[in-house]
Amino acid sequence: MSIKRLKKHGSGSEEDSNDVAGNDDQSSIDNPACPSLAVNLSSSSSDTDASESEAKHALIPSPKRQSNQEGSPFLLLPQELFDMITSYLDHAHVALLALVNKELMGRFMHSCVRLSLGASGDPPPYTMLNTFIKSAASPGMTKTKARGTLLSLIEYDMEDVVYCYKCKKIHSPFVSFMDRAYAPRKATRCIDWTMEHHMPSRATRKMLRTITKRRIHGAEYRHLLQQVNNTSTVYMKGIMAQVALRVRYRNDELCIRRQQVVTSIDKTALALWIFGQQLIDANTVIPSTMTLPRVYVMCNHRTWYSTYMPLIKQLLQPLCTATHAEHQGHSAACFSSEEHDVSKQEGHIICERLKWLSSGAKQNPMDTPTLLGDVLGCDKCTTDYSLDVISLPEPFNWGFVLTSWLDLGTLDFSAKWDSHRDARPSREYKRSAHGDICTRFEDVESPRDYRAQIGELDLERMQNYGWGQRAADGKDRYIMWLQSHTCNPRTGWIEDPDPLEEADC
Numbered sequence: 001m002s003i004k005r006l007k008k009h010g011s012g013s014e015e016d017s018n019d020v021a022g023n024d025d026q027s028s029i030d031n032p033a034c035p036s037l038a039v040n041l042s043s044s045s046s047d048t049d050a051s052e053s054e055a056k057h058a059l060i061p062s063p064k065r066q067s068n069q070e071g072s073p074f075l076l077l078p079q080e081l082f083d084m085i086t087s088y089l090d091h092a093h094v095a096l097l098a099l100v101n102k103e104l105m106g107r108f109m110h111s112c113v114r115l116s117l118g119a120s121g122d123p124p125p126y127t128m129l130n131t132f133i134k135s136a137a138s139p140g141m142t143k144t145k146a147r148g149t150l151l152s153l154i155e156y157d158m159e160d161v162v163y164c165y166k167c168k169k170i171h172s173p174f175v176s177f178m179d180r181a182y183a184p185r186k187a188t189r190c191i192d193w194t195m196e197h198h199m200p201s202r203a204t205r206k207m208l209r210t211i212t213k214r215r216i217h218g219a220e221y222r223h224l225l226q227q228v229n230n231t232s233t234v235y236m237k238g239i240m241a242q243v244a245l246r247v248r249y250r251n252d253e254l255c256i257r258r259q260q261v262v263t264s265i266d267k268t269a270l271a272l273w274i275f276g277q278q279l280i281d282a283n284t285v286i287p288s289t290m291t292l293p294r295v296y297v298m299c300n301h302r303t304w305y306s307t308y309m310p311l312i313k314q315l316l317q318p319l320c321t322a323t324h325a326e327h328q329g330h331s332a333a334c335f336s337s338e339e340h341d342v343s344k345q346e347g348h349i350i351c352e353r354l355k356w357l358s359s360g361a362k363q364n365p366m367d368t369p370t371l372l373g374d375v376l377g378c379d380k381c382t383t384d385y386s387l388d389v390i391s392l393p394e395p396f397n398w399g400f401v402l403t404s405w406l407d408l409g410t411l412d413f414s415a416k417w418d419s420h421r422d423a424r425p426s427r428e429y430k431r432s433a434h435g436d437i438c439t440r441f442e443d444v445e446s447p448r449d450y451r452a453q454i455g456e457l458d459l460e461r462m463q464n465y466g467w468g469q470r471a472a473d474g475k476d477r478y479i480m481w482l483q484s485h486t487c488n489p490r491t492g493w494i495e496d497p498d499p500l501e502e503a504d505c
Contacts, residue, residue: 092149148163159210159214162213166187177202178492181489198296200243208254212411222504230484231244231485234293239262240462243296244261246504248504257403258404261454269335269340274292282294282305283297316330353373371387374447377434381431382437384434390452390453485497
């Protein structure tokens with residue numbers, strides 16, 4: 001494994017853990033379209049360096065060739081031919097190959113010393129490997145990335161830990177969710193996804209990669225799926241938002257569904273405008289309605305409001321009581337807070353949609369096509385999404401349901417996963433057809449067959465231990481409450497996970 005191009009190893013002897021920003025934009029695995037010549041391995045040196053090379057060659061004897069034909073033929077190759085073949089590997093894979101057995105480690109040590117890439121004398125193998133990884137200086141492969149790739153490849157066989165590309169260490173995936181009081185050495189950036197990110201909470205790459213590894217290795221993983229599947233319900237000032245997460249495998253690809261139910265206890269024109277504001281604030285760092293429950297965006301390329309703006313305008317325009325130019329935006333003063341339930345208004349799009357959903361009919365009776373209930377998709381990443389209405393128990397009666405389906409593929413080994421990292425043109429996953437993620441996740445034949453449903457357990461959570469009946473009777477209608485899972489701050493584990501559904505695998 002001659003690494004002639006790395007003769008500038010002196011400048012890379014100091015470890016620099018800040019070469020790559022430790023954020024969600026980084027992945028510990030590189031995904032080149034084809035094997036790149038990241039490390040140029042050479043089998044010869046110049047005539048002027050011949051004597052020096054021979055002297056260093058004597059420091060570590062060339063590995064003995066096996067006289068018999070037992071073992072792998074790969075190990076019987078001459079050192080020079082072996083160097084040429086391994087010249088097509090990058091730093092991380094060269095180091096990984098050296099760790100396979102003593103014979104390959106010996107070849108690695110021989111090449112490093114012969115080409116002045118290692119220290120003189122008899123350095124320990126792991127010291128040589130560490131120096132070699134620090135010396136990475138190929139295009140697109142910094143020493144930090146080479147180290148991360150190596151550690152990520154090594155931890156592939158470790159079922160319960162994962163390489164963290166934020167703190168540059170191998171640790172439990174639950175460190176992200178542990179209280180800092182119990183994990184004082186946790187990196188500042190080693191946390192879960194933020195509210196502004198489209199990736200769901202408790203669905204970090206570390207958790208999902210651990211689940212995938214256990215599944216591939218044939219180990220039990222369903223108990224970890226329960227740690228990802230979770231539901232959170234928030235009620236503030238008469239408005240409720242419930243976010244339910246569900247993870248499923250389809251073939252060998254990991255798919256996530258996030259279902260968000262947004263509803264108001266008061267059915268007014270003002271409540272519809274507030275719903276529009278919640279969609280606007282979904283991708284805003286500082287929302288204009290900070291006291292209202294927030295919703296997640298569907299992906300890192302699209303927003304709910306920009307996609308469904310025609311539908312929102314169709315709902316709000318007839319209810320506006322102010323007179324202003326069309327280009328001027330609405331405000332709270334434009335809408336009345338008097339009782340006005342559009343679900344009881346015959347001919348209204350929401351009323352007709354709810355009637356059709358309750359009937360179970362296949363054909364939509366609406367004469368004109370609408371965005372309401374249609375399963376759409378992003379053309380730059382593997383995401384399908386839908387905005388629909390759904391019947392709810394008292395005191396809400398009905399509400400909006402925002403559903404997004406994410407296909408993550410085989411995590412950081414796939415282009416699908418890369419499309420969900422921070423948006424860049426090079427990471428886009430071009431899609432011409434939409435709805436396939438929804439159909440695979442929901443096990444339906446067509447996106448038109450999908451009808452949003454809420455599980456019995458989540459319906460009970462909307463009642464919040466009898467609050468729903470009291471609110472229907474006019475009591476405690478505007479108190480604030482929150483219902484979510486109990487998380488052990490010491491371990492980061494959810495202590496009351498939801499039971500898995502039959503479709504989960």
